[in-house]
Amino acid sequence: MSKLLIVGTVAFDAIETxxxxxxxxxxxxxxxxxxxxxxxxxxxxxxxxxxxxxxxxHLDLLTxxxxxxxALEIIKGGKTFFWKGKYHNDLNSRDTLATxxxxxxxxxxxxxxxxxxxxxxxxxxxxxxxxxxxxNQMTSKPKLIVLDTMNFWMDNALPELLDxxxxxxxxxxxxxxxRQLTGEYSLVKAAAKIQTMGPEYVVIKKGEHGALLxxxxxxxxxxxxxxxxxxxxxxxxxxxxxxxxxxxxQTGNVSFSNLKNAIIHGSxxxxxxxxxxxxxxxxxxxxxxxDKRLHxxxxxxxxxxxxx
Amino acid sequence: MSKLLIVGTVAFDAIETxxxxxxxxxxxxxxxxxxxxxxxxxxxxxxxxxxxxxxxxHLDLLTxxxxxxxALEIIKGGKTFFWKGKYHNDLNSRDTLATxxxxxxxxxxxxxxxxxxxxxxxxxxxxxxxxxxxxNQMTSKPKLIVLDTMNFWMDNALPELLDxxxxxxxxxxxxxxxRQLTGEYSLVKAAAKIQTMGPEYVVIKKGEHGALLxxxxxxxxxxxxxxxxxxxxxxxxxxxxxxxxxxxxQTGNVSFSNLKNAIIHGSxxxxxxxxxxxxxxxxxxxxxxxDKRLHxxxxxxxxxxxxx
Numbered sequence: 001m002s003k004l005l006i007v008g009t010v011a012f013d014a015i016e017t018x019x020x021x022x023x024x025x026x027x028x029x030x031x032x033x034x035x036x037x038x039x040x041x042x043x044x045x046x047x048x049x050x051x052x053x054x055x056x057x058h059l060d061l062l063t064x065x066x067x068x069x070x071a072l073e074i075i076k077g078g079k080t081f082f083w084k085g086k087y088h089n090d091l092n093s094r095d096t097l098a099t100x101x102x103x104x105x106x107x108x109x110x111x112x113x114x115x116x117x118x119x120x121x122x123x124x125x126x127x128x129x130x131x132x133x134x135x136n137q138m139t140s141k142p143k144l145i146v147l148d149t150m151n152f153w154m155d156n157a158l159p160e161l162l163d164x165x166x167x168x169x170x171x172x173x174x175x176x177x178x179r180q181l182t183g184e185y186s187l188v189k190a191a192a193k194i195q196t197m198g199p200e201y202v203v204i205k206k207g208e209h210g211a212l213l214x215x216x217x218x219x220x221x222x223x224x225x226x227x228x229x230x231x232x233x234x235x236x237x238x239x240x241x242x243x244x245x246x247x248x249x250q251t252g253n254v255s256f257s258n259l260k261n262a263i264i265h266g267s268x269x270x271x272x273x274x275x276x277x278x279x280x281x282x283x284x285x286x287x288x289x290x291d292k293r294l295h296x297x298x299x300x301x302x303x304x305x306x307x308x
Numbered sequence: 309m310s311k312l313l314i315v316g317t318v319a320f321d322a323i324e325t326x327x328x329x330x331x332x333x334x335x336x337x338x339x340x341x342x343x344x345x346x347x348x349x350x351x352x353x354x355x356x357x358x359x360x361x362x363x364x365x366h367l368d369l370l371t372x373x374x375x376x377x378x379a380l381e382i383i384k385g386g387k388t389f390f391w392k393g394k395y396h397n398d399l400n401s402r403d404t405l406a407t408x409x410x411x412x413x414x415x416x417x418x419x420x421x422x423x424x425x426x427x428x429x430x431x432x433x434x435x436x437x438x439x440x441x442x443x444n445q446m447t448s449k450p451k452l453i454v455l456d457t458m459n460f461w462m463d464n465a466l467p468e469l470l471d472x473x474x475x476x477x478x479x480x481x482x483x484x485x486x487r488q489l490t491g492e493y494s495l496v497k498a499a500a501k502i503q504t505m506g507p508e509y510v511v512i513k514k515g516e517h518g519a520l521l522x523x524x525x526x527x528x529x530x531x532x533x534x535x536x537x538x539x540x541x542x543x544x545x546x547x548x549x550x551x552x553x554x555x556x557x558q559t560g561n562v563s564f565s566n567l568k569n570a571i572i573h574g575s576x577x578x579x580x581x582x583x584x585x586x587x588x589x590x591x592x593x594x595x596x597x598x599d600k601r602l603h604x605x606x607x608x609x610x611x612x613x614x615x616x
Binding site: 090185186187188189206209210212218219220221223226227228229230257260261263264265291294295298299300301302303304305307308 | 536537602609616
């Protein structure tokens with residue numbers, strides 16, 4: 001099996017939506033990415049850090065999905081990164097009520113020897129210097145380096161962000177962040193500008209409005225599956241990224257047409273994520289359900305016009 | 309050729325966008341619908357009203373596209389319906405600066421005898437009683453009746469609107485209006501509720517975020533083509549509707565799978581509409597350009613995943 005190295009947060013979340021609120025539950029970008037990627041035949045490993053308040057059951061969950069945790073550092077006496085947020089009624093916006101970096105504040109990622117030659121490297125949303133230090137530890141160039149980031153780093157670590165994105169192949173970013181990064185309102189223009197900054201492929205996430213993939217003059221669009229109810233959007237973007245890199249790692253094909261497929265797989269898995277709080281839906285997601293929904297995606301988007 | 313009967317406004321517009329402003333130019337729902345539908349092999353006619361201030365060149369334009377204007381009433385001494393609007397910077401919202409109903413205030417549509425057996429009836433956005441009176445004039449039931457409406461009629465003529473939509477097959481409505489009509493935030497739930505009100509098919513227009521087609525448990529989604537620049541969104545929804553009914557009239561096939569194709573044709577033509585002010589881009593749109601962009605739509609949306 002091909003190797004997928006995932007760098008990102010492993011965290012505690014507390015979430016409030018119009019439908020209810022959770023206690024402190026399992027969260028973090030790397031967690032969602034790994035759970036989604038574990039739907040594919042890949043050898044996935046997480047590089048991250050938690051405190052020793054992090055329960056064994058969460059570690060066991062990830063291990064049971066085949067995720068290698070040997071580079072998940074557990075800091076004695078440390079507290080795990082904690083995020084608390086409340087979604088507004090339309091679920092399209094949220095207030096962050098608490099962000100406690102805790103052990104993440106001093107995180108220095110250490111890639112395990114046997115993952116330094118990973119086929120795909122997924123850099124989840126973290127300080128761009130941390131993302132860069134992982135790239136620097138790789139002993140062979142991955143077939144694909146995918147980076148996720150957010151507006152916080154554009155505001156607070158722009159030079160470091162601009163540096164790391166010179167070294168990646170794919171960036172995933174949401175629409176507002178693409179506009180902020182480039183000063184272009186048009187997503188077509190924004191994507192073109194981002195491609196000049198480094199990444200050959202630009203994935204622009206539009207939440208409930210789907211995702212766009214840009215590469216030179218090629219554009220591909222995948223909608224989000226229209227759902228009766230979106231319950232909790234937390235982790236949807238990371239689940240999307242996890243499906244994307246999981247599929248690409250499994251297939252080993254990084255052509256534009258296969259990236260299209262990967263976008264669909266990512267969108268498909270994200271559609272499950274939002275149906276329950278946190279990682280609940282991903283934890284016991286069956287291949288049969290995933291395959292069935294892929295059929296729905298096909299029905300949703302495929303048509304048959306005779307072209308001339 | 310199959311017959312397409314179009315009811316709607318033929319108007320003067322004055323438009324201001326961040327990119328500039330127009331003088332008084334040709335506008336109106338029926339105008340956009342007819343220009344879009346004229347891309348197909350159909351026998352299209354407009355039922356509408358203008359004043360005698362309406363210039364011959366506009367009439368000649370429509371006639372040159374093969375649109376039958378024998379039921380376009382010209383009121384002597386009357387003034388043509390006038391709309392003036394200004395778009396905000398993101399082009400997603402606008403202020404109406406003037407609405408002068410003029411001859412539209414007393415409009416009583418009269419369907420010409422030879423279009424009372426039209427195959428497809430397109431009811432553009434107008435007072436629901438006017439839309440109903442056209443349905444009542446048909447001597448044979450059209451294969452498909454499509455109705456467009458807006459929030460203004462929900463606020464001011466809801467009983468009449470609820471009455472007319474009992475008699476139609478397809479409603480086109482935007483996302484906010486679907487929510488207003490049903491009290492459901494979820495578009496999936498809103499579409500299901502609207503289907504219980506009459507129309508078998510519900511098309512929800514999401515502007516730059518594409519369009520959804522619902523029928524029972526079937527859903528289809530067409531994105532808007534990502535453009536470098538949207539210049540003027542005026543008429544995009546009507547152009548979409550015109551492409552939709554034009555294609556369905558030409559093919560005569562009103563199955564769900566052909567409605568999918570019609571949605572794509574509508575989206576395709578709408579992508580041209582927004583590239584220039586008003587009807588400018590539609591006025592001299594070549595079949596070659598339309599076909600080429602259909603290929604782009606295919607590239608944009610079609611993928612090739614092996615389903616299991």
